[in-house]
Amino acid sequence: PRFGRLLLTGAAGQLGRELRQRLRPYCDRLRVSDLSEMAPPVDDHEEVVRCDLADAAAVRALLDGVDGVVHFGGVSVEAAWEPILQANIVGVKNLYEAARLNRTRRVVFASSNHVVGMYSQGQVLDVDAAPRPDGYYGLSKAFGEDTAQLYFDRHGVETVSIRIGSVTPAPIDRRMLATWLSFDDLERLIIAGLRAPVVGHSIVYGRSDNHGTFWDNRGAAHLGWRPRDSSEPWRAELEARQPVIDPTDPVHRLIGGRFVVIGPLGEP
Ligand code: NAI
Numbered sequence: 001p002r003f004g005r006l007l008l009t010g011a012a013g014q015l016g017r018e019l020r021q022r023l024r025p026y027c028d029r030l031r032v033s034d035l036s037e038m039a040p041p042v043d044d045h046e047e048v049v050r051c052d053l054a055d056a057a058a059v060r061a062l063l064d065g066v067d068g069v070v071h072f073g074g075v076s077v078e079a080a081w082e083p084i085l086q087a088n089i090v091g092v093k094n095l096y097e098a099a100r101l102n103r104t105r106r107v108v109f110a111s112s113n114h115v116v117g118m119y120s121q122g123q124v125l126d127v128d129a130a131p132r133p134d135g136y137y138g139l140s141k142a143f144g145e146d147t148a149q150l151y152f153d154r155h156g157v158e159t160v161s162i163r164i165g166s167v168t169p170a171p172i173d174r175r176m177l178a179t180w181l182s183f184d185d186l187e188r189l190i191i192a193g194l195r196a197p198v199v200g201h202s203i204v205y206g207r208s209d210n211h212g213t214f215w216d217n218r219g220a221a222h223l224g225w226r227p228r229d230s231s232e233p234w235r236a237e238l239e240a241r242q243p244v245i246d247p248t249d250p251v252h253r254l255i256g257g258r259f260v261v262i263g264p265l266g267e268p
């Protein structure tokens with residue numbers, strides 16, 4: 001079935017710009033939003049709304065008349081605490097309060113692999129793996145997942161939290177052989193997350209059907225999503241380009257890759 005009005009946040013971002021095109025066919029109206037400037041509406045099925053997620057009143061209005069939210073807005077990398085606090089913590093709380101007040105039934109939340117970034121790459125994690133964030137960014141995404149759980153338990157707002165690996169047109173380093181998620185698989189996962197009859201608060205790892213993955217999605221089978229793409233065609237080229245990997249280096253040993261050493265927490 002088509003959706004009535006869908007809201008996409010983060011629409012000016014790397015993934016948002018692509019998703020804006022891809023979500024259009026699934027809904028009668030697509031409302032797109034970001035703090036930054038976006039392209040004007042392409043036709044009268046699109047609504048373009050500039051909004052700071054940290055502004056509770058503006059977010060409340062943003063969700064008015066919305067059936068489902070694809071929440072991709074926020075700080076997307078390791079950064080100073082204050083912007084992460086405003087966009088990813090205050091922002092996610094504002095989003096869920098607005099969903100409750102507007103009776104929005106379903107959210108697909110762009111969580112991140114950095115929620116579990118400090119686990120070893122040698123482990124295979126289930127969808128119920130407890131957070132081991134690798135920085136303020138991963139910590140804020142763990143807060144987002146917990147907020148989703150709270151608003152389901154208290155108010156019945158359903159969420160699929162996608163612990164996204166790495167979305168790029170093609171994998172570009174050896175870690176991405178495990179973490180890569182194609183845009184096509186991401187699109188299908190978002191739609192499955194919106195359409196699945198009952199999700200409560202479900203967590204799923206956003207990765208394609210990659211060999212040597214760090215993540216087991218059997219616990220999210222009820223979403224009815226199976227990735228169709230794989231990083232395997234790029235393996236030979238990426239292994240040749242990066243032939244030596246130091247397995248004792250945390251950047252290569254831990255799931256979060258370089259996020260486990262960068263940012264404010266990496267400073268003396
Ligand atoms: P991006 O940084 O390109 O886009 C994020 C957008 O959010 C930006 O356009 C930015 O202006 C907007 N934003 C930031 N603060 C805001 C605020 N206070 N109010 C309103 N909008 C605000 O990031 P990208 O790569 O497109 O990622 C999208 C989402 O997916 C993010 O939530 C990110 O954490 C998540 N994600 C992305 C991955 C990837 O491979 N690109 C991997 C894992 C998670």
Ligand code: 15L
Nearest residue numbers: 076077112113114165166179
């Ligand atoms: C993320 O969460 C980031 O948003 C993205 O820029 C990538 O760095 C990705 O994780 C990754 O771990 O590759």
